Amino acid sequence: MAVSFLGGSADTSNRKVLTLLVLSPHPDDLELSCGLLCHKAILMGWRVCEIVLTDGAAGGNEPKIYHTEQLRQLRIEEAKSGARILGIEQIEFLGVEDSKLHLDLKFLSSVLLKKLESLSPEVIVFPSARDTHSDHSSTHLSATSALSRYHKTTHSLQYCFWGNDPQQNIVLSHVVGIKVKEGAIKKHKTQPIDRYFRRLYESDGVTNGNERYYSPDSNKTVSVMLDWGFNVQQI
Numbered sequence: 001m002a003v004s005f006l007g008g009s010a011d012t013s014n015r016k017v018l019t020l021l022v023l024s025p026h027p028d029d030l031e032l033s034c035g036l037l038c039h040k041a042i043l044m045g046w047r048v049c050e051i052v053l054t055d056g057a058a059g060g061n062e063p064k065i066y067h068t069e070q071l072r073q074l075r076i077e078e079a080k081s082g083a084r085i086l087g088i089e090q091i092e093f094l095g096v097e098d099s100k101l102h103l104d105l106k107f108l109s110s111v112l113l114k115k116l117e118s119l120s121p122e123v124i125v126f127p128s129a130r131d132t133h134s135d136h137s138s139t140h141l142s143a144t145s146a147l148s149r150y151h152k153t154t155h156s157l158q159y160c161f162w163g164n165d166p167q168q169n170i171v172l173s174h175v176v177g178i179k180v181k182e183g184a185i186k187k188h189k190t191q192p193i194d195r196y197f198r199r200l201y202e203s204d205g206v207t208n209g210n211e212r213y214y215s216p217d218s219n220k221t222v223s224v225m226l227d228w229g230f231n232v233q234q235i
Helices: 029-043 069-086 101-119 134-148 178-186 193-201 218-227
Strands: 002-004 019-024 047-054 090-096 123-127 155-159 170-173 210-213 231-234
Touching: 019 029, 019 101, 029 047, 029 069, 029 123, 029 155, 029 170, 029 178, 029 210, 047 069, 047 101, 047 134, 069 090, 069 178, 090 101, 101 134, 123 134, 134 155, 155 210, 155 218, 170 218, 178 193, 218 231
Parallel strands: 019 047, 019 123, 047 090, 123 155
Antiparallel strands: 002 090, 170 210, 170 231
């Protein structure tokens, strides 16, 4: 199922529209891990596409509705609401059962390869190899497998939400969008967003405009991101 929203205010009539693709293991991972990047991309006139891999129905504030259609639908609506705030152009839900991505990585890799071929993203964002959540690490394995068979150049940025990634080597920052990111995160009412804010910012909201990533080709990625107007720190 694919849901599209129009976004972006930049004039793209005289240039190629660039594509940023985000792979989200769960419906709130984009907002939490790369919401600022996506919002700034939209403001610059990029096409931003999100693929949510699982139904997200194995967690949240109410265990009594885990793995129910009620929670699945709530999480879809929350993801749509967060996308509207950020200005996401397209969001697609693959609907794999939450916590089960590891059961068929070969199939998932094939699906992602087809998405790469149809969307042709200049940049792809997904979890790093050092993210400790099973669905996140499975997303990483499937994405890197698909990229190894993809014939075009794509710059990857890899976030780590669960655990720590000492190999993160790029910090992207901008002040515009902090409150937008916060508002998008708050749309995920079924989730423990108060704990997420304290974990990420030691506060009850988004307090800075920094997002950290690992890129396997950081020099080229930094050059691309600078050309496209991002504030970039290579570490």
